[in-house]
Amino acid sequence: MNASGKAIKYGNNIDTDVIIPARYLNTSDVTELASHCMEDLDRDFVSRVRPGDIIVAGANFGCGSSREHAPIAIKASGISCVIAADFARIFYRNAINIGLPIIECREAARDIADGDILEVDFNGGSITNLTANTVYKIKPFPPFLQNIILSGGLLAAADSGALNDGN
Amino acid sequence: MPMTMSQKIIAAHCGRNSVSAGEIVMAEVDLVLGNDITSPVAIKEYAKINSPGVFDRRKIALVMDHFTPNKDIKAAEQCKFIRTFARANDIEHFYDVGEMGIEHALLPEKGLVGSGELIIGADSHTCTYGALAAFSTGVGSTDMAYAMASGKAWFKVPSAIRFVLKNKPGIWVSGKDIILHIIGSIGVNGALYKSMEFTGDGLAHLSMEDRLCMANMAIEAGAKNGIFEFDEKTAEFERAHRQKPSVVYKADDDAEYERTLEYDLSQIRPTVAFPHLPDNTRTIDEVGEVKLDQVVIGSCTNGRFEDLQTAAAILEGRRVHPDCRTLIIPATQKIYLQAMRAGLLEIFVNAGCAVSTPTCGPCLGGHMGILAKGERALATTNRNFVGRMGHPESEVYLASPAAAAASALAGKIASPESMAD
Numbered sequence A: 001m002n003a004s005g006k007a008i009k010y011g012n013n014i015d016t017d018v019i020i021p022a023r024y025l026n027t028s029d030v031t032e033l034a035s036h037c038m039e040d041l042d043r044d045f046v047s048r049v050r051p052g053d054i055i056v057a058g059a060n061f062g063c064g065s066s067r068e069h070a071p072i073a074i075k076a077s078g079i080s081c082v083i084a085a086d087f088a089r090i091f092y093r094n095a096i097n098i099g100l101p102i103i104e105c106r107e108a109a110r111d112i113a114d115g116d117i118l119e120v121d122f123n124g125g126s127i128t129n130l131t132a133n134t135v136y137k138i139k140p141f142p143p144f145l146q147n148i149i150l151s152g153g154l155l156a157a158a159d160s161g162a163l164n165d166g167n
Numbered sequence B: 001m002p003m004t005m006s007q008k009i010i011a012a013h014c015g016r017n018s019v020s021a022g023e024i025v026m027a028e029v030d031l032v033l034g035n036d037i038t039s040p041v042a043i044k045e046y047a048k049i050n051s052p053g054v055f056d057r058r059k060i061a062l063v064m065d066h067f068t069p070n071k072d073i074k075a076a077e078q079c080k081f082i083r084t085f086a087r088a089n090d091i092e093h094f095y096d097v098g099e100m101g102i103e104h105a106l107l108p109e110k111g112l113v114g115s116g117e118l119i120i121g122a123d124s125h126t127c128t129y130g131a132l133a134a135f136s137t138g139v140g141s142t143d144m145a146y147a148m149a150s151g152k153a154w155f156k157v158p159s160a161i162r163f164v165l166k167n168k169p170g171i172w173v174s175g176k177d178i179i180l181h182i183i184g185s186i187g188v189n190g191a192l193y194k195s196m197e198f199t200g201d202g203l204a205h206l207s208m209e210d211r212l213c214m215a216n217m218a219i220e221a222g223a224k225n226g227i228f229e230f231d232e233k234t235a236e237f238e239r240a241h242r243q244k245p246s247v248v249y250k251a252d253d254d255a256e257y258e259r260t261l262e263y264d265l266s267q268i269r270p271t272v273a274f275p276h277l278p279d280n281t282r283t284i285d286e287v288g289e290v291k292l293d294q295v296v297i298g299s300c301t302n303g304r305f306e307d308l309q310t311a312a313a314i315l316e317g318r319r320v321h322p323d324c325r326t327l328i329i330p331a332t333q334k335i336y337l338q339a340m341r342a343g344l345l346e347i348f349v350n351a352g353c354a355v356s357t358p359t360c361g362p363c364l365g366g367h368m369g370i371l372a373k374g375e376r377a378l379a380t381t382n383r384n385f386v387g388r389m390g391h392p393e394s395e396v397y398l399a400s401p402a403a404a405a406a407s408a409l410a411g412k413i414a415s416p417e418s419m420a421d
């Protein structure tokens, strides 16, 4: 599994209210949600994002409301992966459950600049910043979560029997 | 293996003698909750899997509280979609307009959640039920879909921070002030992924309303759950609200906590969170001159009867400031009725407040009290993020019902102490 694209950089504590404002939660249509993604924080996001691009943010990304509409909107806008120093826990599990790749990497989150061209190698466990010529190691997910991610989400994993009990 | 309260409840729900922090387990849930925003996504996901039916029609609660009474056509369509699902699956706890209240006020009141249980909800403030010594946490819609089918959810077993609360808080200091003070001291990610476990002699001075409000805001410190040690007040509440016997899990004496933090409740001042994060707190003595366009008293944090009583005691016989629109939203139908019988609604209307049927409404900038550009509100809700109550350039300040009522009278942020008779 690989991802590549330009970095779109944000700060700390990016909450799900700015990722997708509540006024748009009267729908669960993914295309419509994507068209308002990041609107209250970054009006240019929707016009700037290209398929494959990677959001890079600071600490506590996705804090606040549990709305799964947030990772759904991000995924539907074409973002291939989110890199952050760390994630708020409901966003973290939602992203895994819907199959949006996320990476916790403090150094990468700190160093990468907006517009840098990145390449992520999930199997090899690395992020390469082609613009700055730097490489970061990423920690693999525990096997249980890896199973979910590789299956394409929680329900796909459950359906295919890939979800062992973890117990 | 010594365990925390939260770990014990998780272990009991995956049939294990012990679990340890960091491991991933699949656990049985006692209740799955969804609302009018998160359920449509969950039901669509649920439809994709080959489920022979929901795991237990009595253990799913669907509450239509966010955009209801339906604020627009799209919201109406979402509720209709859920209503159809609820009827088709004979869901016992489906709460529609006329019966519904804000989910986290409604479920404890109906006795649907209780001590020792493991509850998940597709709403981040599901952590509220930790007040009843339950393990209770917010999840997403896909988790909800999976749990509706299987009765299970996956968890990474959390480590915990112990909060030892000591002494008695001052008269104008409520659970809201205490939790704002705590979040201000540890930060919005101060308990990320962890349990916040509350204990200490100070608990004896906290009402169930105080505890529900505090557990409600555990997520605002990034926590997985907030949980209060079971005591006489928990037992009393359960006796009054449910038939089932209490199930008590106490932390082991040698349970491992990442940190233990002590708070002297007698030293905490009425506290306000400034925009745009709940940890941006100041004591009431430090707020300065902050003029307000709106005050909201309500939400799953502070829309309970005790909260309305507090507000009414301050508003009685007075008028709110003419420049400050004031909205009061009892959190459930039962609270509405109690407030009516106690004469509180009359006090509010006479004070110039608008009183609404239960709804989340303005709390999430849904409807019923949206802010214009540049406007400021003080609310008894739990989040003051950018654009939370309306325009991205509006501001939300968080405080207790007492401070909210005093501020509505003054038209600016004011201490409840200044309004006391």
Ligand code: SF4
Pocket (backbone or CB within 6 Å): B066, B102, B103, B104, B123, B125, B299, B300, B301, B359, B360, B363, B364, B381, B382
């Ligand atoms: S009152 Fe506010 S915080 Fe509580 S459930 Fe409703 S929208 Fe969420």
